[in-house]
Amino acid sequence: MKKLHALTLAALVAVSSAAVAHGDEEHAKPRKFDPSKVEATDWGQEGNPKKITRTIEVDMADNMRFTPSDLTIKRGETVKFVVHNGGQVLHEMVLGTKKALAEHAALMKKFPDMEHSEPSMAHVKPGKNGEIVWQFTQPGEFQFACLQPGHFEAGMVGKLTVK
Structure with a gap:
């Protein structure tokens, strides 16, 4: 019975890891905006690149900080x-609520090779740039964070205030 449980667990982990492998890859490939696929979240929605009202540059560093943080x-x-x-290591910027980011960080800790790509995140290799277009x-009060294992826990979190 123990062997069956171990095999079942190993199979689930293998399937989960394969389905969500994160690795060292850069997932921030240019997205083609499709208004029919835009999903509203508590912190907004994917933005239309033709309707950008402002550009903000954000730097990520190995001291586990964002600049600006x-x-x-403005709402809208x-x-x-x-x-x-x-x-020198992979970092990412993920937008969300404090709760959603904490839950996602816990999942990343459990499955460190998890692959995920959403409009509210950019995975960026060392020395490279990524983009997020968000409306x-x-x-409210929201956050942005790096959810690479250990980075969130080290304080790689920023504050986003929408007025």
């Missing part, structure tokens, strides 16, 4: 984030 956005703005990784439809 505190951003204020469509922002293009140009995210630069000035470090902020809801007011």
